[in-house]
Amino acid sequence: MGYQVNVQPSGRQFEVLDGETVLEAGIRQGIGLPYGCKDGACGSCKCKKISGTVEHKPYQPSALSEEEAAQDYVLTCRAVPGSDLVLESRQVTSEGAYPVRKMPVRVMGMEQLSSDVMRLTLQLPANAPMQFHAGQYLDFLLKDGQRRSYSMATAPHQVDPNKPQVELHVRHMPGGKFTDHVFSAMKEKEILRVEGPFGSFFLRDNSAGPVLFLASGTGFAPIKAILEHMTHTGNQRKVTLYWGARRPVDIYMHQWMLDYCEAHPNVTYVPVVSDALPEDVWEGKRGLALDQMLQDHPDMSDYQLYACGVPAMVHAAHAQCVGKAGLSEDAFFADAFTSLKDKTAPEATA
Ligand SMILES: Cc1cc2nc3c(=O)[nH]c(=O)nc-3n(C[C@H](O)[C@H](O)[C@H](O)COP(=O)(O)OP(=O)(O)OC[C@H]3O[C@@H](n4cnc5c(N)ncnc54)[C@H](O)[C@@H]3O)c2cc1C
Ligand code: FES
Incomplete structure (x- = not known):
C-alpha cells in the first residue's frame, strides 16, 4: 500500500x-x-x-x-x-515532465576542449528520440550499477530526428571511475547505457524578467543549451552570464561565447578567472564569478538566477543571493555537479 x-x-x-x-x-x-x-x-x-x-x-x-x-x-x-x-514546492507546475527512459548510446565524437575537458558526442537511438528540456541531464549507467550524471550541452531543436546526437562536456576527475575511463581508454564507437532526461535546470518561461547565469567550469554545458534554446525560440530576455574558472584556458568555449554575444545584443558575458598564472594573458575580471556577480547586481529582486557547477559555488550562490541580495527562493535554480566524493562524505545524516 x-x-x-x-x-x-x-x-x-x-x-x-x-x-x-x-x-x-x-x-x-x-x-x-x-x-x-x-x-x-x-x-x-x-x-x-x-x-x-x-x-x-x-x-x-x-x-x-x-x-x-x-x-x-x-x-x-x-x-x-x-x-x-x-x-x-512553488517550482512545481501543472505541466507533466518528459518520460524518462533507458537507452543505449554510441560515442560518435571525442574532442578535447581543454587539458581536462572532453566534448563527447553521443548518438541516441533514432526509433524513439528522447524529448528533453534544454539544460537537463542524463545518467550513464555503469556496469556495477553506479551512475554518473552529465548535462546535455545541446538544445532539443538541434537534435536531428534521423540522426539524434547530443553533446556533453566532461571534466576529468583524477581517480574517478568514469572520467578516468573517458580520458584514457574510451574510443569512438564505444556503446554505453544512459537514462534520461533528468533534472529541473531549465529556463522557466513564467517571467519575462532578466536572467543571471552563473557557471563554474563545465557548469557552462547546460547553460550553452539554454542559450541556444533561447535563440531558437526568439527569447529576448536580458541575460548576463558569469563564467568562472581557475585559469583562462579553463574557460574552454570563450571564443564561442564572444561570437554568441556579438550576434545577441541582449546577452552580456563576464568571464572571471581566479588563479591565473604569470604566463596567462588575461585582461578580463579576476576573482570569483559569484563575487563579481554580486558586485554588479547587489539587488536581484527582479531576476531569475541559474547556477551550475561545483557544489561549493552553488551553495554559496544560494546563501548569498537568496534573501540577502533580494533574490526570491522561487527564482533560484541550480545543478550542483556533485560526485562520489560529495556523496560519500563521512558525516552523512540518517
Ligand atoms: C545533475 C548533475 C549534472 C552533472 N553534469 C556534469 C557535466 O555536464 N559535466 C561534468 O564534467 N560533470 C558533471 N557532473 C559531475 C559528474 O557527474 C561527477 O563529477 C562524476 O561523479 C564524475 O565521475 P567519476 O566516476 O569520474 O568520478 P567519481 O568516481 O564520482 O569520483 C570523483 C572524485 O572523487 C574522488 N573520490 C571518489 N570516491 C571518494 C571517496 N569515497 N572519498 C573521497 N574522494 C573520493 C575520486 O578520486 C575523484 O577525484 C554532474 C553532476 C550532477 C549531479
Ligand atoms: S536532488 Fe535531493 S539532494 Fe540533490
Whole structure:
C-alpha cells in the first residue's frame, strides 16, 4: 500500500509506493518536482513539509541542515513517506515532465576542449528520440550499477530526428571511475547505457524578467543549451552570464561565447578567472564569478538566477543571493555537479 502526496500550491497529487522516495515516485509519474543529484548531496529537491511524516535515507548535512530539518524541510530524493503528505514546492507546475527512459548510446565524437575537458558526442537511438528540456541531464549507467550524471550541452531543436546526437562536456576527475575511463581508454564507437532526461535546470518561461547565469567550469554545458534554446525560440530576455574558472584556458568555449554575444545584443558575458598564472594573458575580471556577480547586481529582486557547477559555488550562490541580495527562493535554480566524493562524505545524516 502506498501514500498520497499533494504538492501545494499547484495541487498536483501522486502516489508513492511502499519504500519509494517521494522523488522516485514523482519522476516515475512525470511530476515536475525540482531536483538535481537524486542522492541527498545537492539540496535542490528541498521543500517544506506542511503535513505528514517521512523517514529520511542518509543524506549530506550540506544538503539539509539540522535547523532546516527542525523546520520541517525535507529532501524529496531521500524522504520515504510514513503517511499521506502535503508538501510545498512553488517550482512545481501543472505541466507533466518528459518520460524518462533507458537507452543505449554510441560515442560518435571525442574532442578535447581543454587539458581536462572532453566534448563527447553521443548518438541516441533514432526509433524513439528522447524529448528533453534544454539544460537537463542524463545518467550513464555503469556496469556495477553506479551512475554518473552529465548535462546535455545541446538544445532539443538541434537534435536531428534521423540522426539524434547530443553533446556533453566532461571534466576529468583524477581517480574517478568514469572520467578516468573517458580520458584514457574510451574510443569512438564505444556503446554505453544512459537514462534520461533528468533534472529541473531549465529556463522557466513564467517571467519575462532578466536572467543571471552563473557557471563554474563545465557548469557552462547546460547553460550553452539554454542559450541556444533561447535563440531558437526568439527569447529576448536580458541575460548576463558569469563564467568562472581557475585559469583562462579553463574557460574552454570563450571564443564561442564572444561570437554568441556579438550576434545577441541582449546577452552580456563576464568571464572571471581566479588563479591565473604569470604566463596567462588575461585582461578580463579576476576573482570569483559569484563575487563579481554580486558586485554588479547587489539587488536581484527582479531576476531569475541559474547556477551550475561545483557544489561549493552553488551553495554559496544560494546563501548569498537568496534573501540577502533580494533574490526570491522561487527564482533560484541550480545543478550542483556533485560526485562520489560529495556523496560519500563521512558525516552523512540518517
Ligand atoms: C545533475 C548533475 C549534472 C552533472 N553534469 C556534469 C557535466 O555536464 N559535466 C561534468 O564534467 N560533470 C558533471 N557532473 C559531475 C559528474 O557527474 C561527477 O563529477 C562524476 O561523479 C564524475 O565521475 P567519476 O566516476 O569520474 O568520478 P567519481 O568516481 O564520482 O569520483 C570523483 C572524485 O572523487 C574522488 N573520490 C571518489 N570516491 C571518494 C571517496 N569515497 N572519498 C573521497 N574522494 C573520493 C575520486 O578520486 C575523484 O577525484 C554532474 C553532476 C550532477 C549531479
Ligand atoms: S536532488 Fe535531493 S539532494 Fe540533490
